[in-house]
Amino acid sequence: xxxxxNNMTSPKKAxxxxxxxNPDGLWTKEVRAEINHKxxxxxxxxxxxxxxxxxxxxDDLLVLPAQLSRLSVxxxxxxxxxxxxxxxRFAKKPLEIETPIMISGMSYGALGKEAKTALAKATxxxxxxxxxxxxxxxxxxxxxxxxxxxQILPSRFGFSLETIEAADALEIICGIGAKPxxxxxxxxxxxxxxxxxxxxxxxxxxxYSHPRHGDIFGPDDMVLKIQELRDITNYEIPIFLKIAAGxxxxxxxxxxxxxxxxxxxxGCQGGTGAAPVVALKNLGIPTLPALVQATRALEDMGxxxxxxxxxxxxxxxxxxxAKAMALGADAVAIGTGANIALGCxxxxxxxxxxxxxxxxxxxxxxxxxxxxxxxxxxxxxxxxMTNEAVIIAKxxxxxxxxxxxxxxxxxxxxxxxAMTGIPLVGTNYTFTERFGFC
Amino acid sequence: xxxxxxxxxxxxxxxxxxRDLIAEHDQVVxxxxxxxxxxxxxxxxxxVVTIKGSTGYFTGGFLAGPTLDIQGNTxxxxxxxxxxxxxxISKNTGSNCGPSMMGGTILVRGSSGSRIGFAMKGxxxxxxxDVGRWAGYMTLGGRIIVLGKxxxxxxxxxxxxxxHSVDPELQNxxxxxxxxxxxxxxxxxxxxxxxxxxxxxxPVENFKSVIPLxxxxxxxxxxxxxxxxxxxNG
Numbered sequence: 193x194x195x196x197x198n199n200m201t202s203p204k205k206a207x208x209x210x211x212x213x214n215p216d217g218l219w220t221k222e223v224r225a226e227i228n229h230k231x232x233x234x235x236x237x238x239x240x241x242x243x244x245x246x247x248x249x250x251d252d253l254l255v256l257p258a259q260l261s262r263l264s265v266x267x268x269x270x271x272x273x274x275x276x277x278x279x280x281r282f283a284k285k286p287l288e289i290e291t292p293i294m295i296s297g298m299s300y301g302a303l304g305k306e307a308k309t310a311l312a313k314a315t316x317x318x319x320x321x322x323x324x325x326x327x328x329x330x331x332x333x334x335x336x337x338x339x340x341x342x343q344i345l346p347s348r349f350g351f352s353l354e355t356i357e358a359a360d361a362l363e364i365i366c367g368i369g370a371k372p373x374x375x376x377x378x379x380x381x382x383x384x385x386x387x388x389x390x391x392x393x394x395x396x397x398x399x400y401s402h403p404r405h406g407d408i409f410g411p412d413d414m415v416l417k418i419q420e421l422r423d424i425t426n427y428e429i430p431i432f433l434k435i436a437a438g439x440x441x442x443x444x445x446x447x448x449x450x451x452x453x454x455x456x457x458x459g460c461q462g463g464t465g466a467a468p469v470v471a472l473k474n475l476g477i478p479t480l481p482a483l484v485q486a487t488r489a490l491e492d493m494g495x496x497x498x499x500x501x502x503x504x505x506x507x508x509x510x511x512x513x514a515k516a517m518a519l520g521a522d523a524v525a526i527g528t529g530a531n532i533a534l535g536c537x538x539x540x541x542x543x544x545x546x547x548x549x550x551x552x553x554x555x556x557x558x559x560x561x562x563x564x565x566x567x568x569x570x571x572x573x574x575x576x577m578t579n580e581a582v583i584i585a586k587x588x589x590x591x592x593x594x595x596x597x598x599x600x601x602x603x604x605x606x607x608x609x610a611m612t613g614i615p616l617v618g619t620n621y622t623f624t625e626r627f628g629f630c
Numbered sequence: 631x632x633x634x635x636x637x638x639x640x641x642x643x644x645x646x647x648x649r650d651l652i653a654e655h656d657q658v659v660x661x662x663x664x665x666x667x668x669x670x671x672x673x674x675x676x677x678v679v680t681i682k683g684s685t686g687y688f689t690g691g692f693l694a695g696p697t698l699d700i701q702g703n704t705x706x707x708x709x710x711x712x713x714x715x716x717x718x719i720s721k722n723t724g725s726n727c728g729p730s731m732m733g734g735t736i737l738v739r740g741s742s743g744s745r746i747g748f749a750m751k752g753x754x755x756x757x758x759x760d761v762g763r764w765a766g767y768m769t770l771g772g773r774i775i776v777l778g779k780x781x782x783x784x785x786x787x788x789x790x791x792x793x794h795s796v797d798p799e800l801q802n803x804x805x806x807x808x809x810x811x812x813x814x815x816x817x818x819x820x821x822x823x824x825x826x827x828x829x830x831x832x833p834v835e836n837f838k839s840v841i842p843l844x845x846x847x848x849x850x851x852x853x854x855x856x857x858x859x860x861x862x863n864g
Contacts, residue, residue, distance in 0.1 A: 348730040406729030406748030407710040424672040
């Protein structure tokens with residue numbers, strides 16, 4: 193056998209000369225890393241922030257500018273109302289904010305004191321609301337916030353009659369978009385003595401709070417609980433229900449029946465301080481279709497104008513705000529975006545408590561790293577986002593942000609068209625059930 | 631003593647009237663409660679409210695001072711989120727009695743349902759009869775005393791607090807991350823003082839205490855194969 197023939201039949205040589213297209217296939221570097229982590233630890237992976245997948249979102253919609261069929265509004269010289277009033281259904285004192293961009297619930301515990309205080313100060317500058325999240329109401333947050341939303345979570349850490357009395361609105365949590373149906377995770381490394389005292393828990397122990405409210409074991413109980421909270425607050429402040437996007441139509445209709453003033457829909461792009469990766473990637477549906485389903489459900493029941501609809505999960509700029517409002521939202525809530533304005537580098541290690549940006553940490557040496565102008569940065573971000581939403585609204589011929597409507601937008605992808613029922617650009621066709629177009 | 635007949639009143643009217651009355655009088659009697667829900671919500675100050683009959687869900691929620699003396703049964707979630715005061719129930723309660731309570735005392739002279747003291751953070755809960763499963767689930771403080779039998783999964787995932795029980799099967803009914811220890815002399819005195827205050831005649835020597843483990847807590851296992859476990863009886 194000559195040398196050439198020998199080489200061709202050698203397994204070693206054959207391996208070298210074989211070219212496999214896409215050699216990783218399904219087993220990419222990331223998938224292999226996940227498998228190796230599980231093989232070494234026997235544990236699922238936990239990390240911070242939200243899902244990294246690219247789902248159809250507000251970027252898949254475009255806004256139709258006003259030309260001859262309607263007139264645009266002067267961007268710089270004519271007014272466009274951004275003031276937003278939420279919770280007018282039953283509350284005597286609805287939540288009034290200057291921009292429809294709210295700061296969503298992020299706990300003192302997940303975030304450090306300085307970060308929470310900076311977010312609160314930002315709300316004072318732009319005239320919006322902050323939400324305390326799980327784990328009690330930080331006095332510095334309460335003292336610096338323009339409007340304070342207080343969350344009522346199953347764990348009731350740091351929760352009391354006094355926190356309700358300090359609230360401008362209440363938000364009962366059914367679930368959050370990042371990890372719907374799961375419990376809160378706060379690892380022991382982030383539970384300092386101060387956090388432990390506020391939450392009334394032992395320091396240093398990993399904390400997995402429970403997903404169900406001890407005093408709400410179903411929608412009928414929710415009706416009574418809302419009545420109880422109204423009684424306590426003298427029927428004054430609004431009560432919202434926060435629902436993770438899943439069976440949105442059914443959940444929204446039940447929420448309407450419970451007597452809430454508003455509904456917060458949290459899409460699966462929403463972030464969190466710590467969650468199993470499998471939950472982040474697989475539980476819940478994206479914000480865009482969830483918002484459409486929520487609006488449809490409210491319209492089916494004839495209460496769209498009665499209840500406030502707030503949407504959160506992946507809202508990043510003013511265009512998202514404008515398009516969300518066109519699809520039926522009355523306001524949006526931002527979390528990750530606000531953190532990035534604070535200085536977050538999206539390293540996804542929020543759960544470790546060693547945040548190099550001084551945000552998701554309780555260690556004094558890391559907390560010192562928070563940008564000194566953090567509050568101004570968040571306020572600037574919300575201001576610029578509101579500007580962007582106004583620019584779009586005025587170009588579409590609106591003198592109020594809330595006047596944006598679904599007729600002003602078109603889908604730029606088939607997926608978005610199918611999910612939203614908004615016609616595809618350049619056509620009047622939808623490839624799904626229609627959403628107000630006939 | 632002021633009487634408040636609530637037979638024809640809405641719960642909003644009732645609670646508003648009750649708050650006004652308890653601010654001015656030491657004794658208020660509620661007639662015809664007709665198992666109303668949300669009765670006596672967020673009452674502050676001092677005084678005694680006697681309720682002549684049974685009440686519904688969320689009785690005495692967010693109570694912050696007065697005593698509610700209920701001459702009948704109460705529904706689920708009695709004393710939810712209460713921070714101070716007393717709720718004394720002459721008969722039985724529904725499940726989830728005292729969820730997330732932070733202070734004060736709930737005394738059930740009869741029996742209660744499952745999940746008493748759910749996520750309780752402080753105060754005392756005394757049940758003279760039996761209770762269902764998951765008593766003291768994820769408690770973060772406070773004291774639960776049960777004089778009758780208890781259901782399984784006692785004290786599941788307690789972080790703080792203590793449960794006193796005389797159930798002979800206590801050791802076999804524990805949830806995760808708790809241990810049974812003898813009652814201490816100091817605790818005996820505290821329990822005796824409570825019994826004396828509420829005229830409960832029961833010896834304190836036989837009590838055992840369920841407390842949360844501070845160390846060696848069990849890691850939560852989501853997948854728990856059982857085929858390798860050795861059967862206990864053979």
